[in-house]
Structures are given as structure tokens and as C-alpha cells.
Amino acid sequence: MTSKNKTPAEPQATATIPAKPPQRKWVILLVDDEPEILRSLKKLMTQSLAGTQILTATSGRAGLEILERERVDLIMCDFKMPGMDGIEFLVQARRLRPAVPRIMFTAFADNDLAHRAVSEAIVSAFFPKSFGPTQMIDEIEALMRYNPELPSQQ
Amino acid sequence: MSGAAVDSMMRHTQEKEIRDAADTASRLAAIVASSTDGIVTKDLTGKITSWNPACQAMFGYTADEVLGKSITILYPKGTENEEEVVLEQIRRGQPVRLSEKERVRKDGTTIWVSVAASPLLDAAGHVTGAAAIKRDLTATRALTKEREDARERVQEIARLQDINRLKTQFINMAAHELWTPLVPLRTEVHLLLTSHTARPTASQKESLDVIGRSLERLATLVEDLLTVARSEAGHLGIQTQPIDLANVLIKALETFQTLANDRGIKLTVPRGVVINIVADPMRISQVLVNLLSNAFKFTPKGRRISVELEDEGENVRVSVVDTGAGIAKIDLPRLFTPFTQVHDTTQVTAPGSGLGLYICKQFIELHGGTIGADSPGKGNGSTFWFTLPKRGAPRTPVPDADWSHAALSKTRDPTHKELP
Helix, strand or coil, X not given: CCHHHHCCCCHHHCCCCCCCCCCCCEEEEEECCCHXXXXXXXXXXXXXXXXXXXXXXXXXXXXXXXXXXXXXXXEEEEXXXXXXXXXXXXXXXXXXXXXXXXXXXXXXXCHHHHHHHHHCCCCCEEEECCCCHXXXXXXXXXXXXXXXXXXXXX | CCHHHHHHHXXXXXXXXXXXXXXXXXXXXXXXXXXXXXXXXXXXXXXXXXXXXXXXXXXXXXXXXXXXXXXXXXXXXXXXXXXXXXXXXXXXXXXXXXXXXXXXXXXXXXXXXXXXXXXXXXXXXXXXXXXXXXXXXXHHHHHXXXXXXXXXXXXXXXXXXXXXXXXXXXHHHHHHHHHHHHHHHHHHHHHHHHCCCCCCCHHHHHHHHHHHHHHHHXXXXXXXXXXXXHHHCCCCCCCCEEEEHHHHHHHHHXXXXXXXXXXXXXXXXXXXXXXXXEECHHHHHHHHHHHHHXXXXXXXXXXXXXXXXXXXXXXXXXXXXXXXXXXXXHHHHHCXXXXXXXXXXXXXXXXXXXXXXXXXXXXXXXXXXXXXXXXXXCCCCEEEEEEEECCCCCCCCCCCHHHCCCCCCCCCCCCCCCCX
């Protein structure tokens, strides 16, 4: 990794720059038991979403600990994780931070799970793992733009 | 009492006994004659000495035809010596019970009977022959067999359901495990190709493009497998709403316009029509994209592809007409079955998963519509069409307002290019 990559949030270093530059960094919490997925997505979001800070956790429990002590603007988590599954984690995350939008990111993109994610965890979006990098970034940007609670609108 | 009176009384008694005996005999004869069980008597050599009407009905021989003949005429060929065993037991004064024995009718057909044979004794108590009651088990056996068959069918269905459930579980798990490495792979290739700090050389970019395209193909295959697994588990659903079908089609076609321009293909679409129907816009769009992708795959440069929209009253018909490779008649019925690909060695384009049309069929059928393909033959182009009932599927799932969020249930656009 070059020294330039240490400040990947530079606006000129990104392909997609939001119409309105954020006042402060967006903080996105990623929860997935697969470290490789976490690492890649963190890099993708840092590079593609200007002014974002990415926090990662490899379990629901670790994710909740982060939520208790850090300010977070968006949560994206996997469904199938050992121990606490994605729905359970998001339900508890909602109790802790009701205003923070939640995204479920899963390979089990069927109607039953989507319904549970919406009715139990009240997710704002349900991303199948078939979403490619560009589509995922587009969707997250759209979500950030339309969410008045988020720093991009301040 | 006088001797004459005694004589008279004795005579009366004897006469009564004779009358009673005659009564008993005629009653027994009536029973034998009217019995639905076959009743046959034979002597100690096995020769038939009486044959009731039920026997005639059961075996097809009249009494005249069998009286004096051996009972073994009823035995299947090669089993005649079994009669010796029966007669041996009868001679010893013992009854014989046989269940489910095969016998042969006059016409050669098989009949299944149970036999209860009892020794016949004379006044002195000597065995003179046997009386056998034969019951026709053919109907009972058929019923039992039917019950067994039904039970077997139920077990077979349960077994198949188990296999199907396991298969679905397996595909689901396999697809999930495949996504785990695919997500970082696709992401990293995207990052390498879009990096502003370390641009790849032309040769590296070429390699990354190959990797990227292969990954997209793999991603499509995995997603198609998941869709089929969900469909088989009954989890594939549609979210219907009132839509303008023409508008949905035009939007889906937009992504193909560039491709059409690049390849010099004339793509014609219906303009200025409005067709209001109840359907799932995502799924319909996905079906159209799939049909158009196929049309483009098999249509050479400079030819024409058209999308036609016909109002058929209750239904609406959408056709994708190409002027490409065409399909042999023999291949038409197999197109919509899973893992079918009509290979054309003259085509160099990448094949799909073989699941695309099968998935289209699932989606159209969930809408209560039909899908099909026609072709005048190889080299003469083909038409893929589907119809949709305007009022939606007979049992339209209730759209859930809560989860009609834009990002929700969004399906991946197969033409979506992840790579620049």
C-alpha cells in the first residue's frame, strides 16, 4: 500500500463524488463474519464514497459494542453469522440506535428472509450478495442522500 | 300299547327320519347350489365327484366337463404333484387349509383361491374322499395390491420430497458458500481497474478485464442457481402493482440501445402506447432483459431485432423477434427446461448458465401467464414471446407497502457492467 492510500477519502481520489460534499465523515459500520469480505468492502467504500469512515466487526456482539461507544450513521450486516445472526443483531442495533438506517446484505435473498428483515429489524434496504460493487455503491449513496439524519444533509 | 300301534309309531318315526334326512339333504343341496364359494368333492384318487355352480363361475368348466376328471386340471402346469400331499393328509382323516393358491381357469387365465378341504366319511367312519371349499381371492388380492401400491406411492412421494428438500438445501448452501469468495473477488478487481493511484498497464488491464468478465459469468451462474433453488423451495415470489407495461419495456430496452448501436443491429420498440396491467415490474423487466440478451447473442451484425406488444383483450402479448441463428424444431420444447442449452458451434459468444429461460418461465407463470418460442428453423431467426393476464395472477400476492422500498427485492441487471 502506498502512502497516498492512507488518506483514501480525498475527494479527488474518487470516481463518484456526491453532489453536496459532506460536512463531516459518514460513519458506516460493516458486520460480517468473513474478514475478506469486510476488508474488500471497507476498501471499496473508502475509495468510492467520499468522506466516509468505515468501522468493521466480525460478529454481532462486536458490532453492538462498537454501537455502544461510537457514533454510526449507517449499518450494513450479513445474515448468516455464527452466534448472533443478522436479524438478531439488527433488532438489537435498532434498540440501541433507532435512527440509524440498517441494511441487510445476504446470499439468502429470498422473500421470507426479506420479509423478516423488514418486519423484525425494520431494515431500509435488503442487498443480495449478487450486487456488484458499482450497484452497491449506487444504492448506499441513494440511501445516504435521502436520509435526513445523515451528515450529507446537514 | 298294541303291537300294531307300536309298529305304526315306529313306521311314523322312520318316515319322519327319512323325511328329515331328505329335508336336510335338499337344504344342503340348496346351500351348495347357491354358495358363492366353490364347493367341490373328490374321491381319494383326486377325481371330481361333484361341482357346484360357483365352481363353474370361478373356473369356467361345467359340471359335465369335470366330473370324473382329476382335480389337478385346475393346477398350474408342473404343480400337479402337490395334490398327492393333499390327498395323503385327507386319507389320514385330516383337514387341509391352503391360502393364496394359484389355479388355472378353463380359458388359461390365473385365479387365486383359498382352499379348505375336509375328509368325507362313510357310515362306518372310513374316509371316502374330500369336500373342498374354494374361495376366489382375485378381487381381494387386487385390492390388497392396490393398497400396497398406494402405500408405496405415498412412501415414494415422501422420499422424493426429502430428496427435493435436500437438493434445495444443498444448492442454497453451495450458492452461499460461493458468494463468500465472489464478493471480495469482484470488489478487488473493480478496485484495481478503478484505482487512481496505481493504474494498471495495458496488458494488466487486459488480464483484469478477462478476470472481471469471468467473475461476472460466475456471479450470474451462482445467482441463477439460487433463483432456481428458491423457486423449487416455493420461495420465489412476485410483488405486483399496477404498471404501464409499455413503459417498463421501454426502460428495460434502454440498456440495449447502446449495444444495438455498437453492433449495427436495428432495434425496434413500440412507442406511444400505454398498456395498464397488474404485474411485478422488476420481474417482467428481468424476463425481457433475458430474452433480449439471448436475441443479441444469436443475431449477427447488421440484422434486426424487434420487440412487439399486442393487446389481446384479457391478455397482453410481448414478443422479441430476432433475425438470427434460429432454432431447430426438435430443440424448441426443451428450451424452457433447466440446464438446457441449444449449442451452436458457429457461435463464439459465451454461453449462459442454462437456467435463464427456465427462470423466465417461473416468473411468467407466477403472473398466470405463458411463455414460448417459435422458429421457422435454423438460420431463420426466432420469436420468444410471453403473455400476461392484464388483471394479474389469479391469486395475486398482496403487495407489502413496508418493503416496496426501492432497493428491496431489486434484482441484478444481467447486462449491468461492473467493469469500465
